[in-house]
Amino acid sequence: MTYIAGSYTTKFGELWERDLRSLGIEAIEGALKDANIELKDIDALYVANMAASRLSGQDHIGSLIASELGIDVPAYHIESACASGGVAVRLGHLDILSGESKNILVLGVEKMTDISNSGVTAALSGASDEEWEAFYGATFPSLYAMIAREHMRKFGTTREQLALCSVKNHAFGSKNPHAQFPFEITTEQVLDASPVADPLGLLDCSPISDGASAIVLSKEKKSDVKIISSAQAQDTISLHKRNDITELTATVKAANKAFHSAGLNRNNIDIVELHDCFSIAEILAYEDLGFAKKGEGGKLIESGKTGPGGSLPVNTSGGLKACGHPVGATGVKQIAELASQLSGSAGARQISKNLKYGLAHNVGGSGGTAVVHILAKVG
Amino acid sequence: MTYIAGSYTTKFGELWERDLRSLGIEAIEGALKDANIELKDIDALYVANMAASRLSGQDHIGSLIASELGIDVPAYHIESACASGGVAVRLGHLDILSGESKNILVLGVEKMTDISNSGVTAALSGASDEEWEAFYGATFPSLYAMIAREHMRKFGTTREQLALCSVKNHAFGSKNPHAQFPFEITTEQVLDASPVADPLGLLDCSPISDGASAIVLSKEKKSDVKIISSAQAQDTISLHKRNDITELTATVKAANKAFHSAGLNRNNIDIVELHDCFSIAEILAYEDLGFAKKGEGGKLIESGKTGPGGSLPVNTSGGLKACGHPVGATGVKQIAELASQLSGSAGARQISKNLKYGLAHNVGGSGGTAVVHILAKVG
Numbered sequence: 210m211t212y213i214a215g216s217y218t219t220k221f222g223e224l225w226e227r228d229l230r231s232l233g234i235e236a237i238e239g240a241l242k243d244a245n246i247e248l249k250d251i252d253a254l255y256v257a258n259m260a261a262s263r264l265s266g267q268d269h270i271g272s273l274i275a276s277e278l279g280i281d282v283p284a285y286h287i288e289s290a291c292a293s294g295g296v297a298v299r300l301g302h303l304d305i306l307s308g309e310s311k312n313i314l315v316l317g318v319e320k321m322t323d324i325s326n327s328g329v330t331a332a333l334s335g336a337s338d339e340e341w342e343a344f345y346g347a348t349f350p351s352l353y354a355m356i357a358r359e360h361m362r363k364f365g366t367t368r369e370q371l372a373l374c375s376v377k378n379h380a381f382g383s384k385n386p387h388a389q390f391p392f393e394i395t396t397e398q399v400l401d402a403s404p405v406a407d408p409l410g411l412l413d414c415s416p417i418s419d420g421a422s423a424i425v426l427s428k429e430k431k432s433d434v435k436i437i438s439s440a441q442a443q444d445t446i447s448l449h450k451r452n453d454i455t456e457l458t459a460t461v462k463a464a465n466k467a468f469h470s471a472g473l474n475r476n477n478i479d480i481v482e483l484h485d486c487f488s489i490a491e492i493l494a495y496e497d498l499g500f501a502k503k504g505e506g507g508k509l510i511e512s513g514k515t516g517p518g519g520s521l522p523v524n525t526s527g528g529l530k531a532c533g534h535p536v537g538a539t540g541v542k543q544i545a546e547l548a549s550q551l552s553g554s555a556g557a558r559q560i561s562k563n564l565k566y567g568l569a570h571n572v573g574g575s576g577g578t579a580v581v582h583i584l585a586k587v588g
Numbered sequence: 589m590t591y592i593a594g595s596y597t598t599k600f601g602e603l604w605e606r607d608l609r610s611l612g613i614e615a616i617e618g619a620l621k622d623a624n625i626e627l628k629d630i631d632a633l634y635v636a637n638m639a640a641s642r643l644s645g646q647d648h649i650g651s652l653i654a655s656e657l658g659i660d661v662p663a664y665h666i667e668s669a670c671a672s673g674g675v676a677v678r679l680g681h682l683d684i685l686s687g688e689s690k691n692i693l694v695l696g697v698e699k700m701t702d703i704s705n706s707g708v709t710a711a712l713s714g715a716s717d718e719e720w721e722a723f724y725g726a727t728f729p730s731l732y733a734m735i736a737r738e739h740m741r742k743f744g745t746t747r748e749q750l751a752l753c754s755v756k757n758h759a760f761g762s763k764n765p766h767a768q769f770p771f772e773i774t775t776e777q778v779l780d781a782s783p784v785a786d787p788l789g790l791l792d793c794s795p796i797s798d799g800a801s802a803i804v805l806s807k808e809k810k811s812d813v814k815i816i817s818s819a820q821a822q823d824t825i826s827l828h829k830r831n832d833i834t835e836l837t838a839t840v841k842a843a844n845k846a847f848h849s850a851g852l853n854r855n856n857i858d859i860v861e862l863h864d865c866f867s868i869a870e871i872l873a874y875e876d877l878g879f880a881k882k883g884e885g886g887k888l889i890e891s892g893k894t895g896p897g898g899s900l901p902v903n904t905s906g907g908l909k910a911c912g913h914p915v916g917a918t919g920v921k922q923i924a925e926l927a928s929q930l931s932g933s934a935g936a937r938q939i940s941k942n943l944k945y946g947l948a949h950n951v952g953g954s955g956g957t958a959v960v961h962i963l964a965k966v967g
Contacts, residue, residue, distance in 0.1 A: 272956030331645070340646075
């Protein structure tokens with residue numbers, strides 16, 4: 210059994226005075242303190258990071274962070290594009306299950322602002338198929354814009370429904386002091402924002418962010434929150450190889466495995482952190498995770514059920530859109546947010562004290578990788 | 589229990605007509621055939637790769653290879669610089685132990701020749717401390733040259749002893765059809781080669797290589813070769829933080845853990861594949877793995893014990909020097925070579941039919957990471 214013994218997330222944002230090391234160490238020290246576990250009791254370190262190789266010229270990130278901490282236990286660098294964090298949590302969980310480790314640190318960290326915007330866009334395109342997508346100029350906003358257009362054509366999803374996802378995530382994010390954009394926005398602002406890749410505008414896109422998040426996984430019951438299922442699935446890395454681009458099949462498969470393994474139904478879930486890299490991604494996730502029928506994700510966001518006061522709050526952290534998206538950190542932050550909410554320690558953004566099951570959903574690229582975790586509060 | 593069900597290594601070399609995908613797929617198809625396991629029975633894929641991000645603009649390598657294979661099971665990209673392969677084998681082994689998977693593919697792959705030599709040198713320097721080593725111009729040959737100089741000063745290790753490591757590895761490599769340099773060289777040739785970073789010359793350095801190696805790990809007994817211990821340790825990523833640069837302390841710690849866990853002594857080991865990225869690295873490894881006392885690695889290579897006909901053959905594949913060093917592939921190839929030797933299927937380079945225990949040693953950077961595996965032939 211794997212418990213989330215503690216967690217800590219740094220401020221997300223354009224943190225010009227911070228580097229990758231200092232963000233990573235702040236998150237780790239915070240998570241250890243929250244877990245009340247000493248560094249000497251840690252058996253392994255998993256570091257999720259996508260792009261330090263291209264953004265900072267630094268590979269071997271596991272060694273870098275272990276070196277900075279002064280520890281000699283195994284340190285691993287896990288990279289699965291924007292799903293790096295969720296995958297690292299999953300591998301840490303398997304490490305606990307294997308009997309190799311009792312206490313594990315999982316760190317997600319990304320430093321994205323010390324390079325030009327075009328440099329970051331190029332680095333992020335490494336998550337797509339370099340030969341058949343990136344090389345021909347397809348950036349991530351353009352890939353998701355194609356998905357959005359097809360979803361609108363096929364199901365009648367509206368521009369306003371897309372905008373509502375961003376509005377809802379900012380509403381939640383406005384209560385999160387760690388969020389990059391801790392303020393509300395209106396539908397009109399989203400619709401009037403500069404176009405990025407039609408129909409997606411600037412406020413449909415998650416930002417470029419610096420930040421880190423760390424959790425401590427423990428075999429022993431050091432908290433009331435545990436991982437009850439972990440599932441991962443893959444799909445083609447490129448969009449053109451798929452029969453239908455209105456579904457992220459990897460999400461469907463990972464979610465089905467996770468629910469089956471947990472023995473739960475969709476309506477058992479009390480709170481969700483999902484991968485809203487673009488507004489359309491949240492609509493897809495509603496459907497692919499099974500919270501809405503295919504094509505009805507737009508109606509779900511309109512219903513208010515996933516927003517403040519709704520019965521299925523989604524992205525109480527603010528999501529990738531409002532909290533920020535330091536790529537390697539995101540999947541870890543999702544687990545940290547759920548652990549805080551389930552344990553009742555989410556402060557001003559605490560949804561309820563009676564949450565039992567939370568689901569985290571992390572996507573790599575345009576759906577080549579999807580990871581789903583279900584957490585439970587235990588008595 | 590984890591068995592090495594099968595393995596396959598592609599030709600290593602300057603393979604101008606091959607790309608990362610085709611090398612990876614060739615290795616995987618070969619390993620599945622060798623293991624007599626079908627792709628549909630594989631539960632997870634671990635891909636070791638260091639530098640595709642910078643060398644090919646491609647991240648998300650787990651997704652890329654899964655996509656190419658058309659599989660939807662979890663696919664992971666593991667990066668630990670030149671130790672990526674050994675670390676991926678270790679994580680695959682933990683996955684088996686966790687009970688999550690029955691059959692696992694571990695692929696190591698690197699495509700290094702489609703970029704300038706200076707581009708490759710810069711990419712490789714990402715394994716060191718970018719801020720405190722690479723930024724100031726320290727390349728890997730220069731870091732290991734500093735280690736060599738200090739080892740020579742402190743212990744009287746000679747230039748000729750360094751050269752003998754390369755001569756020995758080429759002698760073994762001359763029998764390996766997959767080797768990048770399948771021919772013998774002389775001590776004179778090593779001593780006369782162009783200087784790279786004094787005292788290391790061109791023939792003291794492992795080459796830039798393309799290649800891939802894959803193994804299948806199985807929970808069930810599908811072969812006579814199993815992993816009996818897996819250990820990993822970390823040290824500072826940068827040399828200047830160490831008290832003594834004549835020892836790779838991560839190797840010492842990983843080796844001690846591996847022997848303790850296996851319940852074996854050094855003299856139980858029949859065959860070794862170790863990390864000879866530079867000739868001095870082989871001398872260090874002799875000492876740090878415990879096959880020679882500190883400072884006496886030079887004497888061990890002189891004795892002939894680790895060469896053809898010796899009682900402790902080291903690097904029968906040709907090592908990194910003669911077989912080649914496609915970075916992500918190396919740690920997997922080491923395990924593949926030991927599995928072939930232990931199972932008696934190494935063909936022209938088969939050392940003996942009576943090998944029982946083999947040790948693999950894989951290093952990341954200048955010793956920031958070290959991984960040691962011990963394999964055993966079972967009845």
